[in-house]
Amino acid sequence: MVAESDPAEYLRGYAGLLAEVCATGRRLTRAELDERRALGERAAEAGLSLRGLVRLHLAETRVSWPGRTAPDAVEGVLAAVEQAVDAFAEGYERAQRLAVRQEEGARREFIDDLLYGRSDLGRLAERAERFGLVLSRAHAVAVAAGPEAYEDTSPVTRRVETAVNARFGDRRVLLATKNGQLICIAPGDQEEVLTYFAKQAHAVTDGNRVAIGRPQPGAGGVVHSYEEALGTLELADRLDLDEPLVRAADLLVYPVLTRDRQAMADLVLSALGPLRGARGGAEPLLRTLEVYFDTGCVAAEAARRLSLSVRALTYRLERIHQLTGSNPADPPHRYSLQTAVIGARLLGWPAQEI
Structure with a gap:
């Protein structure tokens, strides 16, 4: 008995077809x-090479070519060969497309479960x-956001x-997309991978920004690093x-500053609120x-950065001192003012009421 994995099994009945076509012209x-398509599907599922199987069909055609074929029957036999091989290849390619879709679906489901922290961790x-990925190790996640939404199949x-x-x-690296953003998951001790990903993503997405979360252990750590990014x-x-x-590790002070939102809002309004009385409002x-x-x-x-003269800048700093009572050039005042400026940007003030 011929084994299922034997390539010759997928030519079953082929020689008989050629003989009958030669005899009848049908x-x-x-x-x-x-049946040829079904054999092609099974061959693809068995992992056999389509190129090798087509070569086997041609070899079998040469070996099984009916003897003393009449000249007017040759064309019919060749047409049958074309039909049989085409149907076989169609079945093979159909099975491959289905396998690819199933693999993509499984990959997408895994990415969703991993980044949302769903599913049993084991x-x-x-x-x-x-x-x-080996989730017993620590991993870090980089997220790239561009001017458009990206899919797994995007160029x-x-x-x-x-x-x-x-x-x-x-390396054990996984690249994917999530919510239109590019994602790279790499072992936490391989910072060079994420940095290179960031460089490539920035180059091909027309100047996007990339954020890298801190390395975190375990499957839950991937979620934590992703959310941090x-x-x-x-x-x-x-x-x-x-x-x-931008790296999450470099900006840790900012979430700390906004952890007590009400306290930060009070500081912003107390230290900077008087700037709203200036000509042109607080923003300049x-x-x-x-x-x-x-x-x-x-x-x-x-x-220079503000496109002002030093004299004009000095005037603005003096005006800030007059309005707020705090001197930006005075170290004791500087810390409170700078913290309030950071808080204003984080809270969206003065464009948004706080």
């Missing part, structure tokens, strides 16, 4: 073509092995994935940071303070 029936760890996604796999193909992206937008790559003076503090209180550099 074309293959629908049932016969369906079962999740077992499934993770299939996609190259941008493929380009980033190809670049990362070409460089780190032997998302929060860092949002925080960077609210602070209007210029950096294309708030921006002046922000840039002044960002430059380390170097007036010349702050003036």
Whole structure:
């Protein structure tokens, strides 16, 4: 008996078809073509090569070619060969497409469960092995947000994935998309992978921003790092940071500052509320303070960034002192003012009432 995995099994009945077609001149029936398609599907499911199977069909055609074939029957036999091989290939490709869709579906379901913290953790760890992750290790997650939503099949996604796999193909790295953003999950001790992902994502998404969460252990750690990266992206937008790559570890002070929202709101209104009485409102003076503090209180550099003369900048700082009673150049006042400026950006003040 021929084993199911023997390639010759998938040519079953083929030689007999050729002999009958040569004798009768008929074309293959629908049932016969369906049988060829079914054999092609089984061959694909067995993992056999389509190229090798087509070569076997051609070899069998040569060996089984009916003897003394009349010239007018040759065309019919060749047409039957074409029909049979085409039906076989169609079944093979159909099975492959189904397998790809099933694999993509399983991968998407795994990504959803992993990043949302769903499913039994033990079962999740077992499934993770299939996609190259060992959840007993610590992992960190990088999230890239671009000007458009990205899917797994998007050209941008493929380009980033190809670049990362070409460089780190032997690492346990998983790239995917979630809610239109590019996601990279890597072992927590391989910062170079996430940094390279960020560089590639920034290059191909027209200057997007990438955030990297801190390494966290276990399956739940992946969720924590992912949520931290998302929060860092949002925080960077609210602070209007210029950096294309932001790390959660570098911005930990900001969530601490806003943990007591009411206390921060009180500080903002107390320290900066009087700026609303200035001509043009609070925003120009708030921006002046922000840039002044960002430059380390170097007036010349702050003036350059604001496209002001140093004299004009000095006037603004004096006006802030008059309105608030706090001198930005005075160290005892500077800390409260700077903290209030950060709080204003985090809370969206003065555009939003707090």
